[in-house]
Amino acid sequence: MISAFAFSPSALADKLSGAHSDKLSGARSDKLSGAPDLRCDLVHVSCLPYLLGEPLPERTPDRGGSPKILVSFPFISKGAAYRAFCDRFEEFAERFDGFTVQNLGDFGMLCELLEGSRKVRREDLIIAGDAALNVTNASTAAFWSGKLDVCAILPELGVPEHLELIKRFPSGLIPEVLLDAQKIVMRSEHCFAARGNAYKCGKCGKTGLLGGSIFDISGNEFPIITNPLDCNSILLCPPAANASAAPFFDIPSESFYFRTL
Amino acid sequence: MAFLLSPAGNPECLVAGVQNGADEIYLGLTSFSARAGADNFSLENLGEWVSYAHVRGVKIHVALNTLLKDTELASAVEMAKEADRLGVDAFILQDVGLAGKLAGVVSAKLHASTQMTVMNLQGLKMAKALGFSRAVLARELSLPEIEELAGAGIMETEVFCHGALCMSYSGQCMLSCFTTGRSGNRGTCSQPCRLKYSYNNDKNSERHLLSPADLAALPYLDRLVATGVSSLKIEGRLKSPEYVAAVTRAYRHALENPGADVTQDMKNLTVIFSRGGFCSGHQLGKLPKKDITLYYAGKTGLPCGEIRGKITQFRKNNTDLFTANVSLREPLAPGDGISFAASPEFGGTVNIIEKKGERAQLASPGDTVRITVSGTVPKQLKEPLLICKTLDQRYLKELQKSFAKGAELRRVPVTARLSTSDGSVILTFSDGVRSAAASVPFVQGSGAPAETLAEIISATGGTPFDVTSVDIDGDCGFLTFSTLKKLRRDAISALTSMREGRQSL
Numbered sequence: 001m002i003s004a005f006a007f008s009p010s011a012l013a014d015k016l017s018g019a020h021s022d023k024l025s026g027a028r029s030d031k032l033s034g035a036p037d038l039r040c041d042l043v044h045v046s047c048l049p050y051l052l053g054e055p056l057p058e059r060t061p062d063r064g065g066s067p068k069i070l071v072s073f074p075f076i077s078k079g080a081a082y083r084a085f086c087d088r089f090e091e092f093a094e095r096f097d098g099f100t101v102q103n104l105g106d107f108g109m110l111c112e113l114l115e116g117s118r119k120v121r122r123e124d125l126i127i128a129g130d131a132a133l134n135v136t137n138a139s140t141a142a143f144w145s146g147k148l149d150v151c152a153i154l155p156e157l158g159v160p161e162h163l164e165l166i167k168r169f170p171s172g173l174i175p176e177v178l179l180d181a182q183k184i185v186m187r188s189e190h191c192f193a194a195r196g197n198a199y200k201c202g203k204c205g206k207t208g209l210l211g212g213s214i215f216d217i218s219g220n221e222f223p224i225i226t227n228p229l230d231c232n233s234i235l236l237c238p239p240a241a242n243a244s245a246a247p248f249f250d251i252p253s254e255s256f257y258f259r260t261l
Numbered sequence: 262m263a264f265l266l267s268p269a270g271n272p273e274c275l276v277a278g279v280q281n282g283a284d285e286i287y288l289g290l291t292s293f294s295a296r297a298g299a300d301n302f303s304l305e306n307l308g309e310w311v312s313y314a315h316v317r318g319v320k321i322h323v324a325l326n327t328l329l330k331d332t333e334l335a336s337a338v339e340m341a342k343e344a345d346r347l348g349v350d351a352f353i354l355q356d357v358g359l360a361g362k363l364a365g366v367v368s369a370k371l372h373a374s375t376q377m378t379v380m381n382l383q384g385l386k387m388a389k390a391l392g393f394s395r396a397v398l399a400r401e402l403s404l405p406e407i408e409e410l411a412g413a414g415i416m417e418t419e420v421f422c423h424g425a426l427c428m429s430y431s432g433q434c435m436l437s438c439f440t441t442g443r444s445g446n447r448g449t450c451s452q453p454c455r456l457k458y459s460y461n462n463d464k465n466s467e468r469h470l471l472s473p474a475d476l477a478a479l480p481y482l483d484r485l486v487a488t489g490v491s492s493l494k495i496e497g498r499l500k501s502p503e504y505v506a507a508v509t510r511a512y513r514h515a516l517e518n519p520g521a522d523v524t525q526d527m528k529n530l531t532v533i534f535s536r537g538g539f540c541s542g543h544q545l546g547k548l549p550k551k552d553i554t555l556y557y558a559g560k561t562g563l564p565c566g567e568i569r570g571k572i573t574q575f576r577k578n579n580t581d582l583f584t585a586n587v588s589l590r591e592p593l594a595p596g597d598g599i600s601f602a603a604s605p606e607f608g609g610t611v612n613i614i615e616k617k618g619e620r621a622q623l624a625s626p627g628d629t630v631r632i633t634v635s636g637t638v639p640k641q642l643k644e645p646l647l648i649c650k651t652l653d654q655r656y657l658k659e660l661q662k663s664f665a666k667g668a669e670l671r672r673v674p675v676t677a678r679l680s681t682s683d684g685s686v687i688l689t690f691s692d693g694v695r696s697a698a699a700s701v702p703f704v705q706g707s708g709a710p711a712e713t714l715a716e717i718i719s720a721t722g723g724t725p726f727d728v729t730s731v732d733i734d735g736d737c738g739f740l741t742f743s744t745l746k747k748l749r750r751d752a753i754s755a756l757t758s759m760r761e762g763r764q765s766l
Contacts, residue, residue: 076430078380078406104357104377104391105384112383132378132433134446136328139358143391154328156438156446161330168331185436186429189401189543192470194550214458214470216440221462231547237439 001041003176003257005072007225008046009054015043016067040067042150042176042257044100044128047071047092048227051084056095070128072100075187077109079230089113090120098126098149103133107147131155131178132187138168145170150257152176155183159247166256174256180245181259185222186235192224193233262516263485264492266322266419267509270299270499275310277506277664279319280671282513286314287322287353289448289498290344293337295326295355295376296498297448304340308347312761317671317725320350324498326374327448329356338362345369348763355432355446357391364392368763372419375399376432376446380406385415395419395491399430400476401543408488417491422478423508423530424496426542428454428471455558472558473548477530477539479523482515485544500534506660507533528591531563532653557605562649564602565591569629572638572646582612584633591650594623598652599634603643608651609636623655672727675756677718680734688718688748690726695759699751706739717745724753 006012050056050071057069071092074081085092086109092099101107107129114122128150135141136154144151153165155178162177169175193212213221214235226233248258266285267278278286288310289301302310311321323344329337337359341352345367352369354360355376364371373379373388375397388396395417398410402420411418427434434445436453443449454471476496478485485493493516495508511526531538537554538561554561566589574583587593593614600608613633614621624630663670678689685700708714715731740748 076380076401077378077384078402082381103384104387105379105381108383108387109381134328134355134357134376134432137331137334137356137358139331139334139361140356141358143357143361154446156328156435156444157330164331183435183439185434185439186471187433188429190428190471190473190548190553212461214460215462216453217457217467219462220440222436222458235436237435 001253001257002039003042003044003259004040004261005181005259006043006045007048009049009057012043012045012057012069015040016069040260042068042070042126042128044070044072044130045096046225047074047085048081048225048229050092051081051088051229056091059095059097068097068126070098070100070126071096072130073102073106073109075102075184075225075227075234076189076230076232077103077105079232081227081229084229086113090117093117093120093125098128100128100130101133101148102130126150128152128176131183136161136165138165138170141165141168141173141175142170145173148173150174150176152178152259155179155181163247163251166251169256176257176259177248178259180261182223182261183237184234185237187232188234189230189232191226191231191233192235193226194231263490265509265512265516266492266494267505268424268495268498268500269505270296270301270497271502272302272306272310273502273664274498274500274505275314276668277502277660278509279314279317280663280668281506281509282671283319283509285320285322285350285492287324287494287498289324290340292340293325293327293329293333293448294498295324295374295445295448297327299498304343304347307344307349311348315348315762316673316757316760318673318760319671321348322351322353322372323349323369324353324374325359326353326355326376328444328446329359334358334362338366341367348761350763351395353397354393360391360393370394372397374432375421378430378432379410380430382410382413382415385410385413385418389416397421397494398490400426401430403546404484404488404544407485407490407544411489411491418489419492419494420485420488420490420544421476421496421542422482422485422493422512423476424500425536426473426476426540426548428473468555469558470553470555472536472554473542474537474540474552474554475535476542476544477527477535478541478544479511479515479527479530481541481545482512482523483519486516486519497534502664503657503660504533506663507656510660510663528563529653529656532650532656534560535562537561559605560651561602561605562598562600562651563591564647565589565593565599565650566648568646568648572642574638580635581609581637582633582635583609583638584631586629586631587648588629589624590626592623592625593630593632593650594653594655596652596654597650599632599636599648600651601639602647602649604639605649605651607637607639608648609634610652667723669723669725671725672721673725673760674729675721675726676730676732677715677728677752678732678734679714679718679737680732681737686737686740686748688745688752690728690752690756692726692756692760695756697752697755697759699748699755701740701744701748703737704739708737708740709742714740714745717742718749720746721749721753724757726753726756 131152264284267283269275373396380399438444441451540552719728
């Protein structure tokens with residue numbers, strides 16, 4: 001199965017339509033999903049644009065149950081974005097198929113929100129764990145079994161280690177492979193987009209997700225995504241695909257998600 | 262009062278931490294340590310150092326804080342069990358799978374590493390459910406946020422008070438792995454945040470954009486302690502024993518003297534190691550922009566003077582040297598290291614100081630002196646030519662005494678009682694929790710005066726114990742001085758053995 005991460009509503013629309021210009025070849029998609037197009041089975045989407053005023057997507061029947069769209073907890077588990085996200089939990093639960101948690105605290109918070117809600121039931125949601133959960137072995141995966149439905153493997157592991165770990169994943173917990181995906185390489189309280197000698201927190205005039213990148217001395221690009229609600233930011237890895245999917249072709253495609261760009 | 266937790270990359274650092282006032286020491290073993298580049302400790306020598314620390318009332322925390330592959334888990338568990346048998350007090354863990362395998366199996370406590378990114382109450386609760394009794398909180402928390410978590414009573418909390426800061430939340434950084442193949446999560450961070458980056462590929466903006474200055478909470482330590490945090494952690498398992506000694510000493514002094522002036526300590530710490538001066542991290546609010554070390558990501562030192570007039574460069578015996586007149590703000594002595602504030606990669610070691618034409622062994626603030634330095638000068642010099650002290654030989658030597666072989670600055674107070682019972686003379690030492698005794702047969706006769714006996718019993722120099730009071734209970738008969746000294750040694754030895762095991766202090 002194919003999965004993806006969308007940092008913006010327009011990227012989400014691309015992923016849903018299958019029109020996104022994924023660097024994965026159609027052939028690779030075919031091998032991994034059994035379908036000749038680039039249609040995703042699962043899309044994680046950042047909550048930030050919605051916290052900044054973007055309308056939530058409609059949960060329409062014509063989506064036909066697939067792809068599933070999971071809204072991700074904020075990249076950093078404190079501050080204004082986090083509070084706003086938790087305040088709107090029921091609204092998000094209604095419009096998305098589930099949630100993606102980033103760390104232990106997110107999962108604990110999700111459990112508390114579910115306990116406190118009369119409307120939202122765990123069984124109606126898909127709960128995924130982001131790569132930030134740092135799952136590198138079957139014992140850690142076993143801890144998340146029964147808590148999550150999908151769990152990403154830390155992409156720092158190599159291809160052979162991914163293949164071994166997929167085999168050892170507990171039943172009921174679907175692994176997600178991020179080797180080809182555009183990964184978050186840094187989550188920081190610092191605002192990478194801040195220029196000059198001082199921050200202008202709340203006064204910089206930037207009210208949405210920013211473009212912009214930083215580059216290392218070799219010219220590798222690290223795109224920046226900022227959170228203007230808290231003036232923190234994340235760095236993404238260079239956008240090129242960096243792993244071969246071929247070794248994964250032999251695994252039954254329904255037993256794992258392969259995250260694309 | 263919060264515990265003070267010092268780093269030890271090797272045994273010398275451990276001694277430096279213990280002797281200068283640490284309550285707890287954290288160290289790594291030869292594998293599974295997030296500081297693989299440190300010397301670290303082996304299971305063969307760990308027991309010796311656990312005993313050394315315990316006898317002096319200090320706990321040992323073992324950092325097994327890397328993420329583990331399936332193929333590594335079994336050996337990590339075995340290593341933890343062996344360290345547990347050696348009496349370590351806690352394991353610092355990142356890997357959830359390893360925590361699951363150790364919880365309820367080892368006697369040592371489990372501490373959630375800062376690599377687990379615990380930053381809210383729910384994170385603490387989850388960590389507790391996993392079997393952790395302490396969490397090292399994310400370095401990005403402010404004092405009110407720390408206070409909220411520390412005050413929740415869920416578990417002990419630990420925060421960093423001094424040392425290098427990461428740009429990323431710890432445990433959430435893959436930059437090193439994806440740029441160099443060396444994973445910070447697995448103990449081999451290549452520190453890419455200290456390299457140069459540019460915005461939008463504008464080469465003119467190439468700076469150390471991701472490099473924060475080092476943290477120092479010393480100036481507001483009372484506020485940090487007031488959050489109710491359980492332990493204050495000093496970063497630096499890759500640092501020298503002198504660094505561990507200096508930082509531990511400064512924070513111990515501040516903890517025991519709240520409100521005391523820390524100006525001199527801050528200067529000392531700046532010389533020992535500081536990157537871009539010091540900052541408060543995120544503890545007093547968002548990391549100020551000025552605390553990103555845009556122009557230099559290495560050691561910068563303490564501004565100590567200004568060069569007046571021309572610098573003369575020359576070579577002698579294949580060594581680059583320069584001389585200059587300097588107006589001093591801080592003391593300077595031959596052997597000290599200096600650098601140029603605007604170009605810290607240049608500078609060197611002060612060989613000669615001349616004051617009014619005479620050689621001086623020490624120059625003071627306010628003096629204008631001529632210095633001869635073995636080192637290099639930047640090609641482009643910008644006024645004012647501020648120089649920084651990067652090494653203070655006299656201070657270094659003073660620190661080195663504190664961890665020299667046999668140094669016992671950190672002495673445990675004990676009381677002594679000399680008594681008789683059933684035909685024996687018994688000497689008992691007590692540390693307030695445990696009592697250890699040694700005895701010799703009672704010999705009838707008149708002994709030395711009580712003051713003399715007390716003096717001999719109190720002569721515990723060279724041991725970790727300081728006798729605060731001696732109680733001579735009745736007639737102890739005839740005791741030769743050599744017998745009494747043996748009695749003292751035996752009782753001290755017994756108390757030492759009793760204190761070596763795991764203890765709740």
